[in-house]
Amino acid sequence: MPDPTSWERTEAPAPARIVHLGLGAFARAHLLWYTQRANEAGTAERWGVAAFTGRSAAAAQPLARQDGLYTLLVRSPEGDAPTTIDALVAVHDGADADAWREYFRRPEVGVVTLTVTEAGYRRTSTGGLDRHDPEVARDIANLRAGGDAGTAPGRLVDGLRARRAAGTGPIAVVSCDNLPDNGRVARRVILDLASAVDPSLTDWIEQHVSFVSTMVDRITPATTEADRAVVRKLTGREDRSPVVTEPFSEWVLQGDFPAGRPRWEAAGARFVDDLEPYERRKLWLLNAGHSLLAYEGLARGLTTVADAFADPTCRAELEQLWSEAAEVLTLPAHDATAALRERFANARIEHRLAQIARDGSVKLPVRILTVAQARAVAGLPVGPAGAGVVAAWIDHLDGAASDPGAADLVARLPGQGSSARAVLALDAIAPRLARKDVFARHVAERLAVRRPTSPTLAGARP
Ligand SMILES: NC(=O)c1ccc[n+]([C@@H]2O[C@H](COP(=O)([O-])OP(=O)(O)OC[C@H]3O[C@@H](n4cnc5c(N)ncnc54)[C@H](O)[C@@H]3O)[C@@H](O)[C@H]2O)c1
Numbered sequence: 416m417p418d419p420t421s422w423e424r425t426e427a428p429a430p431a432r433i434v435h436l437g438l439g440a441f442a443r444a445h446l447l448w449y450t451q452r453a454n455e456a457g458t459a460e461r462w463g464v465a466a467f468t469g470r471s472a473a474a475a476q477p478l479a480r481q482d483g484l485y486t487l488l489v490r491s492p493e494g495d496a497p498t499t500i501d502a503l504v505a506v507h508d509g510a511d512a513d514a515w516r517e518y519f520r521r522p523e524v525g526v527v528t529l530t531v532t533e534a535g536y537r538r539t540s541t542g543g544l545d546r547h548d549p550e551v552a553r554d555i556a557n558l559r560a561g562g563d564a565g566t567a568p569g570r571l572v573d574g575l576r577a578r579r580a581a582g583t584g585p586i587a588v589v590s591c592d593n594l595p596d597n598g599r600v601a602r603r604v605i606l607d608l609a610s611a612v613d614p615s616l617t618d619w620i621e622q623h624v625s626f627v628s629t630m631v632d633r634i635t636p637a638t639t640e641a642d643r644a645v646v647r648k649l650t651g652r653e654d655r656s657p658v659v660t661e662p663f664s665e666w667v668l669q670g671d672f673p674a675g676r677p678r679w680e681a682a683g684a685r686f687v688d689d690l691e692p693y694e695r696r697k698l699w700l701l702n703a704g705h706s707l708l709a710y711e712g713l714a715r716g717l718t719t720v721a722d723a724f725a726d727p728t729c730r731a732e733l734e735q736l737w738s739e740a741a742e743v744l745t746l747p748a749h750d751a752t753a754a755l756r757e758r759f760a761n762a763r764i765e766h767r768l769a770q771i772a773r774d775g776s777v778k779l780p781v782r783i784l785t786v787a788q789a790r791a792v793a794g795l796p797v798g799p800a801g802a803g804v805v806a807a808w809i810d811h812l813d814g815a816a817s818d819p820g821a822a823d824l825v826a827r828l829p830g831q832g833s834s835a836r837a838v839l840a841l842d843a844i845a846p847r848l849a850r851k852d853v854f855a856r857h858v859a860e861r862l863a864v865r866r867p868t869s870p871t872l873a874g875a876r877p
């Protein structure tokens with residue numbers, strides 16, 4: 416009987432050539448799985464990932480104790496299939512700035528990957544770096560003084576500055592967060608921050624850093640104690656960091672890798688010249704659908720995506736939302752929505768609505784409002800389901816805890832009628848939305864017919 420707490424590699428770890436920031440569940444189900452599969456495909460070079468936690472050291476400790484090894488449990492409606500992932504070759508506390516800079520100095524490190532959430536890019540609602548964010552301001556001051564950074568853009572500037580000083584050449588930054596043109600988003604905030612720290616660094620970044628945009632897809636909920644028990648039963652191992660994910664997986668990338676990359680295509684990734692149609696289809700169908708189910712489902716007392724998907728009212732709204740998006744997508748929606756009906760119905764994946772509902776102020780502009788924008792450009796009427804998601808989100812806002820970006824808005828909503836709440840909310844998250852007046856009217860109509868759900872706002876109904 417093997418020692419259930421002992422973790423040993425069956426072969427020497429691959430050299431660390433990818434640095435990853437944001438050691439959450441998704442990176443372990445997606446980036447690391449693709450990298451492992453590429454390594455297993457027998458390419459000449461194996462690529463290992465050295466990962467840093469995004470905010471706290473908590474995720475690093477159990478993984479470090481397991482030498483970076485962990486179980487990926489692929490959960491289908493029929494059962495669970497465990498695999499040990501070994502592509503994670505080093506795990507660090509994100510606050511370890513010396514270790515972070517050291518990787519950037521190494522010539523063999525050619526790729527930096529990110530899963531830091533949409534909010535992690537620290538953007539204003541118009542897209543640039545939010546210099547008024549106190550943590551961003553602190554990073555700028557610290558980096559100017561040669562100190563360490565705490566935000567994701569700050570750490571990247573710190574790392575790239577170390578690479579420039581070491582003279583170890585070009586590198587690719589690859590965003591794996593749910594944002595359209597996420598490579599461009601990363602580039603913008605990094606260049607904004609670099610220009611505030613050391614303007615000469617911006618030229619170097621423009622010449623030596625490739626920003627790769629990617630569409631990432633694999634539904635990966637937060638791991639639960641019950642999942643750990645399943646892993647224990649299936650593998651005999653005491654894994655403190657297992658990840659549960661669905662069988663479906665997709666990765667589409669656009670951009671250059673001037674210092675090489677794993678052969679991710681051997682694991683099914685696709686490299687394209689124009690990513691936009693793919694990311695739009697995913698954000699407007701899957702992620703928009705998730706947000707709708709989250710706010711409407713939570714308002715009905717439901718807990719998971721599968722619960723909300725089984726609710727006839729949520730389902731009808733979802734189908735309407737998909738029709739509104741399909742009319743402005745350039746790729747066909749039919750196969751994607753057919754697959755999504757199966758994926759959302761997989762009740763063995765317990766994807767909690769509360770997890771998806773977080774940070775709606777950052778997510779809705781890219782998932783819902785871009786569709787409204789595209790419909791307006793195409794001369795199509797405002798989509799009632801899209802306006803309904805915004806109304807459901809406004810109703811859901813009952814405190815800043817799960818949406819720090821909406822804190823100011825939350826303070827201004829009580830006592831306002833539907834129309835004022837709709838306008839305040841859209842001004843806060845989408846100041847540049849075309850035909851905002853028309854959309855706001857529809858949001859207000861949807862707000863007016865919603866039943867009171869939020870203790871904070873219930874007394875403020877018109
Ligand atoms: N879970 C999924 O199904 C899924 C699928 C596709 C894409 N994604 C993308 O991956 C991101 C992370 O998802 P997850 O499931 O790993 O979540 P998670 O909660 O397991 O992990 C979040 C990670 O982001 C880091 N982070 C959070 N806020 C940050 C900040 N302000 N600055 C820097 N780092 C920060 C955390 O430290 C952690 O490493 C999502 O926000 C999304 O953009 C997730």
Ligand SMILES: O=P(O)(O)OC[C@@H](O)[C@@H](O)[C@H](O)[C@H](O)CO
Pocket residue numbers: 533593631632633634635701702705706770771
């Ligand atoms: O991870 P977030 O918080 O950006 O969004 C929640 C979900 O919509 C998202 O994680 C999906 O599950 C994922 O994008 C599927 O690929």
